[in-house]
Amino acid sequence: MWGALIKQVFAYLLTRRGKKALAFVGTMLLCFLTVWLIDLRLYLSAAFTGVLAASALYAFLVQSFRQRKDRRERERRHLEKAQKRAATAEARSEKIKKARVVVAEAAKGVGGAAAGLVDATKTGVRGIGGRLKFWRSRDSTGD
Numbered sequence: 720m721w722g723a724l725i726k727q728v729f730a731y732l733l734t735r736r737g738k739k740a741l742a743f744v745g746t747m748l749l750c751f752l753t754v755w756l757i758d759l760r761l762y763l764s765a766a767f768t769g770v771l772a773a774s775a776l777y778a779f780l781v782q783s784f785r786q787r788k789d790r791r792e793r794e795r796r797h798l799e800k801a802q803k804r805a806a807t808a809e810a811r812s813e814k815i816k817k818a819r820v821v822v823a824e825a826a827k828g829v830g831g832a833a834a835g836l837v838d839a840t841k842t843g844v845r846g847i848g849g850r851l852k853f854w855r856s857r858d859s860t861g862d
Contacts, residue, residue: 746775 731737749772756765 742775742779746772746779749775 732741749768753765753769753772756762756768
């Protein structure tokens with residue numbers, strides 16, 4: 720049972736949040752040790768642990784402010800990327816709309832030309848049919 724508990728504690732301490740918690744607890748222990756050494760009138764040792772505690776607190780605060788700044792910067796970059804993606808998607812949709820219009824216009828033009836070509840072919844075939852009656856046998860025409 721204790722092995723599982725210790726394993727879980729170490730697993731937590733290996734995470735970023737666990738390392739921060741461990742650093743904070745260590746800093747608080749240094750502060751407590753400083754106060755305890757002052758109470759015992761061991762001023763030289765208290766001064767040394769006080770310097771360590773102050774530098775640890777300073778490092779802890781500086782790191783906290785840096786992370787806030789980095790988080791804000793990351794959010795700003797994320798918003799810029801989202802805006803850029805939206806602009807790219809809008810430009811892409813405009814290109815697709817223009818291409819659809821061009822294809823529709825071309826289809827209308829081809830459709831009209833194709834209809835005229837079909838009409839001309841029909842009349843031409845009808846005219847030729849009369850001239851080519853001699854090719855037909857009498858059995859196929861029903862005469």
